[in-house]
Amino acid sequence: MFVEDVLTATIRSGTPVLYAAQGEVIAERSGVINLGTEGCMLIGALAGFAATANTQSPIIGVVAAAGAGAALALVHAFVVITRRANQLASGLAVTFLGLGVAAILGRHYVDQSVHPLNQVRIPLLSDIPFLGNVLFHHDVLTYAGMALGPLLWLFLYRTRWGLILRATGEQASVAFAYGHSPARVRYLAVMAGGALAGIGGAQLVLAYTLSWVENVTVGRGFVAVALVIFAGWDPLKATLGAWVFGGALAVQLQLQARGVSISPFLLQMTPYVLTLAILAVASRGRAQRAPGEIRAVFGKAAA
Amino acid sequence: MNRRSTSWALLLLIAVMLAACGSTGSxxxxxxxxxxxxxxxxxxxxxxxxxxxxxxxxxxxxxxxxxxxxxxxxxxxxxxxxxxxxxxxxxxxxxxxxxxxxxxxxxxxxxxxxxxxxxxxxxxxxxxxxxxxxxxTIYDTQYAVGQAAGMATKSNKLGYVVAFPIAQTLLNVNAFERGAQSVNPKAKTSVVFTGNWCDPGKQAEAANSLLDQHVDVMAQHQDCTKTIVQTAERRGAMSTGYHVDASKFAPHGWLTGSEWNWGPLFVNMVKTVEAGKFHQSPYAGRYRAGIKEGLVQLAPYGAAATPAIRQKVQATEEALRSGKLAAFAGPVRDQSGKVQIPAGKTPDSYQLENTTYLVQGVVGQIPSG
Missing domain, CATH: 3.40.50.2300 (Response regulator)
Known part of the structure; x- marks a missing residue:
């Protein structure tokens, strides 16, 4: 059935972006924009693929991916937090670093195959007509991804640590006055973000494409960064945004498989345009939601 | 070697290098x-x-x-x-x-x-x-690959993931469907265009969307080919390859595929240029060759290729090689039923490179603009 297939595909193809977007929410909530998310995804994808290829264990692969993503994010954190360099420039540099390093280290993995992350049917729930297939017939990382948005929301708004994170992002001096080191909070936030981006990359190659090629993410990390801004730094809306992106990507292919003609140029464009449009509508009138320290990155003019 | 002769040798070396640089091939x-x-x-x-x-x-x-x-x-x-x-x-x-x-x-x-x-x-x-x-003219072998797919399919639905709608890709899809029809008149090929030569995420989704439609044999025209083969394998479908042999990624579902054999041509071209005969040779123009010249060939058979399939494909391969058979021998009708190649005509590769239509039996349309 068309709607069922499209929704299933939506979740399937939105998940890598979802992880990266939630990671970026954490980083930006601490006051650091990480344009290196694309690089973290790529290096995570490679680390996940390589570790799985060598150990035949996707679990080790996912752990390696998180570690690699966090390690690359640490480079960005050091440059912008300790060395106080421009966040945007550093982020781009980190992306290209990740792209290049992954390309070189990944050469030998292009012709390898891995034991993929298998789909797990959730008993009982997967038998529900319609919803069963859409929601409960995926790999474990996809299930975890569904929970990630709400969990992160609870963390941000219902826990003390979430409060400290948000305070650091809004007004670092306040967090400092309450006895928390903004630098430490930011280091942790940026690395957590990198780890999630890495897991997103790993999900892409281990559950979805089942293969590694250079630049396998093709810009999904940048999409994630844009999503976060248009989602008003809200993890629930970021989840929505990632699924809209996945859905737009999936629906055109599903339509074509049913014999409907679509221009390949429109095809390239739709996921981006549709995601932007929906998020723009969803976050109307909330432009000022940007964490204070993020506004500072863009200077007074943009604030 | 004493110091003086070393420096002379160095100087000589430099002079030779300079000479080599200065002479742009003259x-x-x-x-x-x-x-x-x-x-x-x-x-x-x-x-x-x-x-x-x-x-x-x-x-x-x-x-x-x-x-x-x-x-x-x-x-x-x-x-x-x-x-x-x-x-x-x-x-x-x-x-x-x-x-x-x-x-x-x-x-x-x-x-x-x-x-x-x-x-x-x-x-x-x-x-x-x-x-x-x-x-x-890799559509030669795609015709034979289409026959393998047409014989192997149980749902009579074949899937083709294509990057962009250009003559080369359309010819492959058309040849594949014509091959499939020649052994199984009910076989239809559904086409999905990804708008990208290598985006594995999109490839996986394109393959999944075709498999959702009960396609059971996949074909593709992409630059990187692993993802689609592996996605088909994982979902229990069969696959045919393109460009190179990717059978190791589909131990159960691999049928065969089209692959290039550029080596002999490249060697011959280099020889011709070195002999100073480039301008008189066919390589100075639009050189096209196919199965006859050994430039394209069939990939090894996989587990899904039954003896009957292998026999048929081999016979077709020989007929194509000897010229008894051509992928685009008329009549060829496009999707609307219009005759594009009249009966009795077999266009050459130059004429075929102007192809802008999909043949009857292909499901899906060429994206407009």
């Missing part, structure tokens, strides 16, 4: 010692288009052990390609193989500046005085 290098440059648009181990071209370069290396082979991977189809070619020429290259369709314009520009360097472009439709193009 004193054609000795046979077998030419410097040859290869440009690939992607990675040379992509299990696809670039790997096939790379294997061709290996054959050149083997045939001319004293030749210097320069290689550049991931060369974009932009002015960057011009820069790479200029660098190769300054490193002494006198023959350059820009192997991607979009490398043509940069190569034309560089060719104009270096009349003594010979350019052999893969897939191009334009030529210049010192630039010839070559390509293979």
């Amino acid at each position: 004193n054609a290098s000795k046979p077998g010692k030419t410097t040859i440059g290869f440009l690939y648009v992607g990675a040379k181990n992509d299990f696809g288009y670039n790997q096939a071209a790379y294997q061709g370069s290996l054959a050149v290396k083997k045939a001319f052990p004293d030749a210097k082979v320069l290689e550049a991977e991931n060369v974009p189809e932009t002015a960057e390609a011009e820069r790479v070619m200029e660098k190769m020429i300054s490193d002494g290259a006198t023959i350059i193989f820009p192997t991607s369709f979009g490398h043509l314009q940069p190569a034309m520009n560089v060719a104009k500046r270096h009349p003594n360097v010979t350019f052999l472009h893969q897939g191009g439709l334009k030529t210049a005085k010192n630039l010839g193009t070559y390509f293979g």
Whole structure:
């Protein structure tokens, strides 16, 4: 059935972006924009693929991916937090670093195959007509991804640590006055973000494409960064945004498989345009939601 | 060797090097010692288009052990390609193989500046005085691959994931469907265009959306081919390959596929250029060859290819090779039923390269603009 297939595909193809977007929410909530998310995804994808290829264990692969993503994010954190360099420039540099390093280290993995992350049917729930297939017939990382948005929301708004994170992002001096080191909070936030981006990359190659090629993410990390801004730094809306992106990507292919003609140029464009449009509508009138320290990155003019 | 003779030797070496640099190929290098440059648009181990071209370069290396082979991977189809070619020429290259369709314009520009360097472009439709193009009529083998798919399918639904709607891709889809129809009149091929030569995420989704429609044999025209083969395998469908043999990724579902065999052609081209016979040779124009010349061939059979399939495909392969059979022997009708190639006519590869339609039996439309 068309709607069922499209929704299933939506979740399937939105998940890598979802992880990266939630990671970026954490980083930006601490006051650091990480344009290196694309690089973290790529290096995570490679680390996940390589570790799985060598150990035949996707679990080790996912752990390696998180570690690699966090390690690359640490480079960005050091440059912008300790060395106080421009966040945007550093982020781009980190992306290209990740792209290049992954390309070189990944050469030998292009012709390898891995034991993929298998789909797990959730008993009982997967038998529900319609919803069963859409929601409960995926790999474990996809299930975890569904929970990630709400969990992160609870963390941000219902826990003390979430409060400290948000305070650091809004007004670092306040967090400092309450006895928390903004630098430490930011280091942790940026690395957590990198780890999630890495897991997103790993999900892409281990559950979805089942293969590694250079630049396998093709810009999904940048999409994630844009999503976060248009989602008003809200993890629930970021989840929505990632699924809209996945859905737009999936629906055109599903339509074509049913014999409907679509221009390949429109095809390239739709996921981006549709995601932007929906998020723009969803976050109307909330432009000022940007964490204070993020506004500072863009200077007074943009604030 | 004392110090003086060492410095003389050094000086001599420098002089030789300078001489080598100064002579942009005007004193054609000795046979077998030419410097040859290869440009690939992607990675040379992509299990696809670039790997096939790379294997061709290996054959050149083997045939001319004293030749210097320069290689550049991931060369974009932009002015960057011009820069790479200029660098190769300054490193002494006198023959350059820009192997991607979009490398043509940069190569034309560089060719104009270096009349003594010979350019052999893969897939191009334009030529210049010192630039010839070559390509293979891989739709020959796609016809035979389509037969394998048509015999193997149980749902009578075949799926084809295509990058862009250009003549080369349309010809492959058409040949595949015509092959399938020739053994199974009920077989239909559904086409999905991804708008990208290599985006594995999109490939996976395209394959999934076709498999959702109960397609049980997958075919593709992408630069990197692994993801679609593996996605089909994982969902219990069969697959046919393109560019190179990817059977190891589908131990259960692999049928066969089309693959390139550029090596002998590349070696022959280099020999022709070295002998100074490029301009009289067919390589100076639009050179096209196919199964007859051994430029394209069938990939090894896989577990899904039953003895009956192998027998049929082999017979077809021989008939194609001997010229008894052609993938596009008329009548050929397009999707609307209009006769595009009248009965009794068999267009040559040059005419076929103007193809802008899909044949009857293909489901899905060519995207407009």
